Amino acid sequence: MLKPEQNQALMEVGPGTLMGDLLRRYWTPFAPTGELDQNPIKPIRLMGEDLVLYKDKSGSYGLVDRHCPHRRADISYGWVEDCGIRCNYHGWKFDESGACIHQPFEEVAHPDARFKDRITIKAYPVKACAGLLWAYMGPLPAPELPVWEPFTWGNGFVQVVLSEIPCNWFQCQENSIDPVHFEWLHDNWSQRLRGVTNGKAPPTHLRVAFDEFDYGFTYKRIREGQSEQDELWTVGRTCLWPNCLFTGNHFEWRIPIDDDNTLSVGWFFDRVPEEMEPFRQERIPYWYGPIKDERTGRWLDSHVMNQDFVAWVGQGTIADRTQEHLGESDRGVILMRRRLLEEAEKVRDGQEPKATIRDAEAARFVQLPIIGRDFFLAGYSMRDVANGNGGFRYPKAFVFQAGQPQEITDAYRDAMGMHPDGTPDLDRIAARA
Numbered sequence: 001m002l003k004p005e006q007n008q009a010l011m012e013v014g015p016g017t018l019m020g021d022l023l024r025r026y027w028t029p030f031a032p033t034g035e036l037d038q039n040p041i042k043p044i045r046l047m048g049e050d051l052v053l054y055k056d057k058s059g060s061y062g063l064v065d066r067h068c069p070h071r072r073a074d075i076s077y078g079w080v081e082d083c084g085i086r087c088n089y090h091g092w093k094f095d096e097s098g099a100c101i102h103q104p105f106e107e108v109a110h111p112d113a114r115f116k117d118r119i120t121i122k123a124y125p126v127k128a129c130a131g132l133l134w135a136y137m138g139p140l141p142a143p144e145l146p147v148w149e150p151f152t153w154g155n156g157f158v159q160v161v162l163s164e165i166p167c168n169w170f171q172c173q174e175n176s177i178d179p180v181h182f183e184w185l186h187d188n189w190s191q192r193l194r195g196v197t198n199g200k201a202p203p204t205h206l207r208v209a210f211d212e213f214d215y216g217f218t219y220k221r222i223r224e225g226q227s228e229q230d231e232l233w234t235v236g237r238t239c240l241w242p243n244c245l246f247t248g249n250h251f252e253w254r255i256p257i258d259d260d261n262t263l264s265v266g267w268f269f270d271r272v273p274e275e276m277e278p279f280r281q282e283r284i285p286y287w288y289g290p291i292k293d294e295r296t297g298r299w300l301d302s303h304v305m306n307q308d309f310v311a312w313v314g315q316g317t318i319a320d321r322t323q324e325h326l327g328e329s330d331r332g333v334i335l336m337r338r339r340l341l342e343e344a345e346k347v348r349d350g351q352e353p354k355a356t357i358r359d360a361e362a363a364r365f366v367q368l369p370i371i372g373r374d375f376f377l378a379g380y381s382m383r384d385v386a387n388g389n390g391g392f393r394y395p396k397a398f399v400f401q402a403g404q405p406q407e408i409t410d411a412y413r414d415a416m417g418m419h420p421d422g423t424p425d426l427d428r429i430a431a432r433a
């Protein structure tokens with residue numbers, strides 16, 4: 001149970017708040033790169049700040065204040081040019097560094113005054129990596145953007161899936177260090193949703209353990225039928241610092257939009273069978289997943305992450321941690337809360353927090369604990385699938401979120417060597433083998 005001020009410290013994300021200032025020390029994925037190819041300007045709300053993301057005609061990304069420093073017009077209604085974005089009200093123009101680079105009438109009226117040199121717009125650096133755009137909203141110089149190991153893997157179908165969740169980011173992140181929920185929220189509930197009431201109960205959790213490492217925490221579990229030799233115990237899953245879950249081939253970031261809303265950003269990798277290699281994506285596809293059943297007004301519950309969303313929003317817009325009763329299964333949650341608050345205090349004291357990387361070489365390839373790493377590195381064949389080895393890595397459908405657009409399902413099945421209905425296209429695979 002927390003005191004009200006501790007609850008507040010953990011959830012607030014605006015500038016100048018304890019956790020807001022900690023989160024601003026990291027690169028934050030907040031949009032798919034592909035989105036700006038259709039429309040080069042997008043209004044963005046991130047950590048309680050209203051901003052505008054743009055890609056100018058030379059290909060530079062900018063993330064600037066939503067409001068023009070002249071008389072506060074909404075810059076998302078402006079347009080991009082070869083360099084920078086121009087406000088539609090009086091034509092002032094800004095580049096990605098926040099410099100004002102053109103003031104049409106001022107430059108006519110007072111050509112020598114250089115008024116524009118005294119004007120800046122708030123601007124944050126943006127980088128593109130792994131099909132995502134990442135913002136850095138903290139004090140400069142920015143740390144390096146970590147290239148997590150799976151971003152370097154080849155021969156995989158990658159997709160980015162986003163959803164806006166109407167609750168605070170931190171209860172979402174607490175789910176990243178909560179092994180026992182899997183048995184109930186996913187295994188048992190899914191059985192009930194399928195109408196199974198007399199089936200064999202999913203294996204129950206016997207032990208859990210939590211460890212901290214350089215880039216977050218690992219959680220480990222032993223369920224009925226598993227032993228200490230299982231990688232779920234020897235390697236574990238990763239609660240990635242400061243606001244992500246990493247399971248080996250997918251990431252789920254919980255990005256604060258503001259105190260009351262979270263952008264769930266998922267990055268998913270499916271290795272294609274070796275018969276379908278080499279496989280390369282021209283661009284990484286993305287989609288926004290629905291979270292509500294429009295017919296009933298209830299939350300969707302059919303897919304793994306939708307089930308998580310049901311739990312998060314069910315805790316209230318901001319979970320009231322003064323009313324909870326933590327048990328043994330929550331030791332990881334307790335550990336993460338304590339460590340985040342400690343690191344946030346370090347930032348407040350002017351120190352560098354955990355898991356910021358300043359060495360460019362080190363950031364180019366950052367390893368994480370990965371169950372079954374060999375599978376992702378070495379791949380598998382359709383014979384392995386037929387033998388039941390690796391078959392679970394050859395799913396015919398996307399299980400994580402509801403609403404995958406048909407063209408992405410089709411592209412995935414094509415990459416995996418499947419017919420449009422998800423069955424293996426053995427003739428095509430044989431022809432390529």
Ligand code: FES
Pocket residue numbers: 068069070071072073087088089090091092
């Ligand atoms: S308000 Fe933007 S140029 Fe005047």
Ligand SMILES: [Fe+2]
Pocket residue numbers: 175181182185186304308
């Ligand atoms: Fe979950």
